[in-house]
Amino acid sequence: MEVLTPKEMGQADRLAEQAGRSLWHLMQAAGGSVAREALARFPDRRSVAVLCGPGNNGGDGYVAARLLRESGLAVDVWRSAEPKPGSDAARAADAWKGAVGALADFTPQADMLVIDALFGAGLARDLDGAEREAVERVKAAGSVVLAVDLPSGVSGSSGEVMGEALQADCTVTFFRPKPGHLLYPGRALCGEVVVADIGIPAGVLADIEPQLWANEPAQWRHALPRPKNIAHKYQRGHVAVFSGKMSATGAARLSADAAARAGAGAVTVLSPPDAMAALATHLTATMLHRFDAPEDVLAFIKERKVHAAVCGPGFGTGEKQKAVVETLMHESDVPLVIDADAITVLSQDLDCFLAVRNSGEPTLVLTPHEGEFGRLFPDLAENKTLSKVERARLAAARAKAVVIYKGADTVIAASDGRAAINTNGTVWLATAGSGDVLAGLVAALLGQGMPPFEAACAAVWIHGQAGQREGFGLTAEDLPQAARKVLAELISR
Numbered sequence: 001m002e003v004l005t006p007k008e009m010g011q012a013d014r015l016a017e018q019a020g021r022s023l024w025h026l027m028q029a030a031g032g033s034v035a036r037e038a039l040a041r042f043p044d045r046r047s048v049a050v051l052c053g054p055g056n057n058g059g060d061g062y063v064a065a066r067l068l069r070e071s072g073l074a075v076d077v078w079r080s081a082e083p084k085p086g087s088d089a090a091r092a093a094d095a096w097k098g099a100v101g102a103l104a105d106f107t108p109q110a111d112m113l114v115i116d117a118l119f120g121a122g123l124a125r126d127l128d129g130a131e132r133e134a135v136e137r138v139k140a141a142g143s144v145v146l147a148v149d150l151p152s153g154v155s156g157s158s159g160e161v162m163g164e165a166l167q168a169d170c171t172v173t174f175f176r177p178k179p180g181h182l183l184y185p186g187r188a189l190c191g192e193v194v195v196a197d198i199g200i201p202a203g204v205l206a207d208i209e210p211q212l213w214a215n216e217p218a219q220w221r222h223a224l225p226r227p228k229n230i231a232h233k234y235q236r237g238h239v240a241v242f243s244g245k246m247s248a249t250g251a252a253r254l255s256a257d258a259a260a261r262a263g264a265g266a267v268t269v270l271s272p273p274d275a276m277a278a279l280a281t282h283l284t285a286t287m288l289h290r291f292d293a294p295e296d297v298l299a300f301i302k303e304r305k306v307h308a309a310v311c312g313p314g315f316g317t318g319e320k321q322k323a324v325v326e327t328l329m330h331e332s333d334v335p336l337v338i339d340a341d342a343i344t345v346l347s348q349d350l351d352c353f354l355a356v357r358n359s360g361e362p363t364l365v366l367t368p369h370e371g372e373f374g375r376l377f378p379d380l381a382e383n384k385t386l387s388k389v390e391r392a393r394l395a396a397a398r399a400k401a402v403v404i405y406k407g408a409d410t411v412i413a414a415s416d417g418r419a420a421i422n423t424n425g426t427v428w429l430a431t432a433g434s435g436d437v438l439a440g441l442v443a444a445l446l447g448q449g450m451p452p453f454e455a456a457c458a459a460v461w462i463h464g465q466a467g468q469r470e471g472f473g474l475t476a477e478d479l480p481q482a483a484r485k486v487l488a489e490l491i492s493r
């Protein structure tokens, strides 16, 4: 599903208006969907307090208050400021015939339903004054909170908390989700997110051309590799995985296993001389090839028609490893997944890394977690005015790469501006070796010819789904088999 920034949502409103849906009608539908969710989800609440701000978010609140009162509930409205005279919100406030108290006098109770209509998309600065104090009181009272559009204090564009924010049990948003619903900490503060249809025609999206999605199979399933019956193993993608020294071969084996389970026809682990024996005792279907120097690597990639390579898991960060990474980047056009230690190697010489990328266009997928991202793109990591999506996009454009910016809310970004936020991750994936498996999955899909952005999105989603299937106590060894089943289902559907 498309994700719209608050600015794009404003565009959707204007386009809807041109198509004959006035803001007044949208506000009625928005307030109506809030009232419906309140009745359906919290039927046992003895009283309802609706907190209304000065803008259209408050307007939605007045509409919901009126409808809930008409359905027989005890409803009070508390407002921080009056809506602008002549606005749709003012008209909605006029249609509310009950009492209106000053927000400063509102005393929340634990058994109350609080409908938060203070601020939504128009939140422009940190919460302070009466609104901030009210938010603090609601949090302390532990009332159940249903947020209109966004929990007040959460930025719709970044999910960051602006000063203070409510913790909602449920958030009803309209037409399409916003980045703030999917990026942490906003995602956790929203509770369950309901996306309500308020009559904005989906056709407006063709004009808006959103470049951000919630990461879902609908976005990339069509591009998943489906091998032809007559393909031989090398036509199904040959993936090379670089191993580190003798004491660090497990990471490469995890990547290699993941690549094989995700459909690569052949997988070879490229091993430094000292690790050959350790790897040989562990590998069965996966092939093994020794390399001493970068020239060996280039020769192997060429002669054995490697379709994608993974470099980084357990690889090491010394001069020898640096030479290999630079050779891969400078002198080979094999699609590359650069993970873990290879990211550290690149970050030691940022100018060289970026210069290389400006001179050639081999496919590159970078998979940094927060710390690695900070090493590769220190200025972007430190810029607190940017959302995680914006940081990932700028990084992708700078590196001419697909960037998988990992975390609980992994963002995948392409250099052309497309981006997706992943939502199916699980805490069980925060385990040693999990990233090595992800790198192998990406390489398998790349090696089978899937375009890089789609391959990265698919791999992240499949990885998340595999983590959910395995759940408690999973280890990275469990993930490749689980990923295989997820992928098999996706392809067979």
Ligand SMILES: NC(=O)C1=CN([C@@H]2O[C@H](COP(=O)(O)OP(=O)(O)OC[C@H]3O[C@@H](n4cnc5c(N)ncnc54)[C@H](OP(=O)(O)O)[C@@H]3O)[C@@H](O)[C@H]2O)[C@H](O)CC1
Residues within 6 Å of the ligand: 009, 010, 012, 013, 023, 026, 027, 030, 053, 054, 055, 056, 057, 058, 059, 060, 118, 119, 120, 121, 122, 123, 124, 125, 126, 127, 128, 131, 148, 149, 150, 174, 175
């Ligand atoms: N998008 C849709 O299709 C529909 C959305 N609806 C609802 O409308 C809101 C967005 O409404 P908007 O009026 O743009 O914004 P808000 O109501 O969220 O807030 C704007 C007002 O709040 C003031 N403001 C902003 N930040 C603060 C703050 N920290 N402290 C105090 N006051 C603040 C702002 O004042 P300015 O001085 O900045 O102008 C505005 O007065 C959306 O979220 C939906 O709920 C429609 O009702 C249906 C269609």
Ligand SMILES: [K+]
Residues within 6 Å of the ligand: 057, 116, 117, 118, 119, 120, 147, 148, 149, 150, 151, 152
């Ligand atoms: K709100």
